[in-house]
Amino acid sequence: MPKATQSELRLARRMSRLGTETAFEVLVKARALEAKGRDIVHLEIGEPDFDTPRNVIDAGVKALQGGWTHYGPSAGLPKLREAVAHDAGGRRGVRSIPLRWLSCRAASPSFSSPCWPLIEEGDEVIYPNPGFPIYESMIDFVGGKARPGSFAGRDGFRLDVGELAALITDRTKVIILNSPQNPTGGMMTEQDVRDLAGVIGDRDSHGSLRRIYSRLIFEGKHSSIMSVDGMKDRTILLDGFSKTYAMTGWAAWATELCVRSCNPRRAAVTNSNSCTASFTQVAGIEALNGDQASVDNMNADSAAAATAFTQVSIRSRVSPCLKPKGAFYMFPNIKETGWPSKKLADALLDDAGVACLSGTAFGAFGRGIPALQRRQFHREHREGP
16 A cells, blocks of 8 residues: 655645734733742733622522533524613613624624624725734734724824724725723714714725723713614624623623624624533623622722822823723833833733733734824825725
8 A cells, every 4th residue: 555645734824814812822921920939910811800790600600500501592592682682772872682682702703703794805994903903813814904093192092083084995894993992991982983973974884893891981981883873784793791790701792783794693603603601691691680789899990990000100200101981901101111012011021020911912003103104004004096
């Protein structure tokens, strides 16, 4: 018999377009240092410094003991979708239909599955930068053209609608919004939302709104583009339990779909992750319908921490930080230190035992590129006429 020859496994070229989330890499390094006896302050991973509320844990345990350990519907348990629709509709003042909600396992799948049915090769997608790094990674992976829009310091890290408007073309398929924003804590105002809706106009563009921090607000109120006439059926809403209820390890998210993406998006979820764990969904129902005191307490503690951190950063005169409007992130300006952000983040962990992330972990604009240079960046990276 002929001798079998060995050949190297060759990965598909699209795999080279996948990025990563630096927070998990830093977390692994920080845990390794802890295993050696080091005391580490964890500021690197995007999760609350609290445990899941007791009533939610109890509901999950009871569900496990009660047999909620089997497959469920790909779209999610009907009672969960009803609870999510009722909660979201009440908070946004916009009627929400349970059948348009879809349960997902975590943040990344909740974002990736709408990319597949919506984004064609060459479609442009505008996303926040600095921002959640998986946005750019997934846009590139499915063949889209990632166009960064800046939240880099205007008026408390508000979105610059004028700058974003200059990015919109007839090739723009999706505009990703995140308010309060990761990692700046900036928020869009009601006027920002209306101005953006006016800029989008009647173009064939969809909005993808990530409102995972909408309950974690210290100043002002959350404004949703879905409340603007004509935008609800052009918006995909990504929401979840992980931040508000400190359930990051439970992997429970939910997405409200616009009409045209409902069936393709359900098919994408069925093909990618089958269904969300049933006991996790039961816990999610309790999170929404149960006592909300834990959310209020966590929000108050996060607001106090943000105030304290901001005051200390201002007194230092080296790395001043704008006070965030919401979420639980701080984004200090380290220009006066003279250190590159990655080098400083590494030194803080290695020498001081503080695990944090560099601004560039959230995209190229995370190093504080001025508006003039951002415009030059867009000119250099735009293809076609």
